[in-house]
Amino acid sequence: MTTKPLSPIVPHPFESIVQRLSVGDGLLPESETNLLEVMGILESYGHVIRAYEINLRYIADQQFLVLFPFFKYMNGNVTWARLLQHWQHDRINYEFAEYCMKGMMYHGGGGLDAYLDTPEFIALANQAIGAKTSKNLLVRGFNTVSSDFLLEQVRQLCYYRVLGQFWDIMADLFFDLADRYHQGKITSIRDVIHFVKDGLVAAAAVPIYYSVDIEGESYEIIPKSVGLTFLVDAAIPYVESVFFRSLPFMGILSYNAQAQQLPAEQSEFVYGVLYADPIPAGSAGVPPSLLARDLIRHMPDYLLNHYRTFSRGETDLCVKSIISFQKSMFCVTSGTMIGLAPHSTDSIDPQDKAENRQHFTAWIDRLINSRSQLEIVQN
């Protein structure tokens, strides 16, 4: 057996973070405050993504090719009481889930992106489109003239479904994490990261699939036989799209494309959660604010009590919750990075360690950016 010669180690600008990852710790430093914030926000986030995934799957399954889905956020329960609640904005901001879905669709990646361009998908989708529009001559005619329109709608519904399925599993994971925290079994940031990593690895092979019922008949859009799985085809594209890239115009800052404030390559986009500025610039209804409000809605008391003790108490909960959310997403990212590392972080083999180091520095290099929050969460 031959081994490659080890190249000399050049200190990384975030060397301390690389060192932490190399031994299985995370991007976020260990501290009691960080643990409390991360656990509180992940518990809240569990409730939020549970609501999101229910709605995403409802839209994918029940609102299939409903071209004017006026009541898509009602989850099938359209009553005056619910509508009044909705109009008073006493509701979950499902729009944020859709922004994430569109981010995934925009950036693509993973097996799903590749599958959606295959003849197999087009054939299956057209079957479902034919069934759905069989009694609607107008839409049939429309589809004949512009045959890609409904197909693209089905592609989007696939992302609704996949993200819903992804969050379904993640919600269970975060609820389990919260239970273990309350049982005293999670006592450090490292515990959180490894719990997430283990959860992701355990669910890695869970199949991703999608079928719809039309007129009592089931139509497969993504059959299980395609072989899409949770980790590679949902989790990693999600992290890539939502944590790192996201959408150029959906952040809290607006970018001027004509002034070349947008990178030419999608892969160079840095608008994701890990870069987002938690201080809103005054505009209303932008995604981090939407998510923050949802997080506040389900915030556990122990986190709320913690927030009350510093800065501006309850008056800046949006900012505080987004900062904590970023911390928690750095933990989830750490879990993903460690899970995807070529070797176990427990390995003592220098070659393994060097390859792991290369793996981690490649990830962290993406976070060396003037807008990255990585440095900020270190303090």
Add this chain to the structure above:
Amino acid sequence: MLLSALIVLPIVGAVGVGFLPLNGGQVKAAALTLASVLFGLTLVLMVQFDPTIAGLQFLENLPWLSELGLDYRLGVDGLSLLLVVLNGLLTLVAIYITEPTVTRPRFYYSLIFLLNSGVVGAFLAHNLLLFFLFYELELIPLYLLISIWGGARRGYAGTKFLIYTAISGILVLAGFLGLTWLSGSSSFDYNPALSQGLPIGPQLLLLGAIVVGFGIKIPLFPFHTWLPDAHVEASTPISVLLAGVLLKLGTYGLLRFGLGLFPEAWMIAAPWFASWAVVSVLFGALAAIAQTDMKKMVAYSSIGHMGFVLLAAAAATPVSMVGAMFQMVAHGLISGLLFVLVGLVYKKTGTRDITVLRGLLNPERGLPIVGSLMVLAVMASAGMPGMVGFISEFLIFRGSFAAYPVQTLLCLVGTGLTAVYFLLLVNNTFFGRLPPQFSDLPMMTWAERSPGLLLAVLIVVFGLSPGWMSRWTEVTTIALVRDFPTVKHQVFLQEASDSIPVQPL
């Protein structure tokens, strides 16, 4: 006795808070209580005041040093009533916004009450010497309030203020003495007929002394240089009083003792005064544009806005005179609000530099309510309709245009420039992204916001219903210019009366 109570009670209060063994919190509570009572008394005065009478009301006349011509003669009319009420209101605001941690609190609150008493006395006095005594009396507490509780250069600013305003007092006194002696009167009682027998030359000379004297106090260009220094160094409550009330002593003096005592000379000099107003307005506005300190910017804006009062007084038409009174009260409310807000920004951020501040309207971590009130205040100051600043400026320009069209149009440019510098202020300070050094500002409480909210409400209420303010002053101000002797002026009067329904507004 109500008028005397308004003068004596603050003095009693000053002695009380100064000598009673109270701690800081108790002193402030006592001061607030007394200021509320005083403000309440001014409201009682307002309710009992008959706005249909042009002359003095609540007259109090006690012989004092009659051989010197000094009598204790007090009265209130439409010219002074609103200023007395404004003084009561802003004293209450100033005490309310004073930090509980203020050093030497008993001395501080005593001086504020002495200041209050001096200002009220000056507004109510109808004996020239008595006015002068009160006019000088308010200098001492104000000098001490700047020099002891001011900023780093408080000594310089306080001394400059004292020298300038002492010269102002000397010139005013010289004018009063000259008028009384040359007219052969044995009394210093306020009497518009005194100047009638004098040749026009001495009249102009005496008017010049009085106008320059009050011009320093207003202040008008080029006698203004004490004001920005005083404002920058004074603490926020003192700036509120200085801009809101103290400057009004100058404009009040101009109307009461310049225009009121020397109508004939006034009409001759009025074109020059109108041109002087233009210079002052444009200088104040242009200087404000060049400032980077928020407080200095507001201070220079005061110089510009007080120039409008001189323009209105120079025109001396019924409409412009109502506008002048309106402007005095409006400026008191608006500049009071501006200084309260600038003070809050400084308190929370530690700076007033508009090149450093940014993004303070941020709803989560900034000062959104303060920012919103600031937008309202600058709109009011720039004369946006719906707020009190619009009413006063509209009346002044409408009333002055017939008499001095060129000067009025140039002053309108000054109003446009107000929008320029205040938009610069708001844009730089409140819009944009909150920088990291201000991303965790201390929390603002409703108690801190409430004085600003109160002033903002008044600005809007009187802007929407100006008659509620003008009704107190119209009859007096119109009477003041109806007696004007010149034929030319009568024409203006006729034109104005025919074309504009001045009563009710």
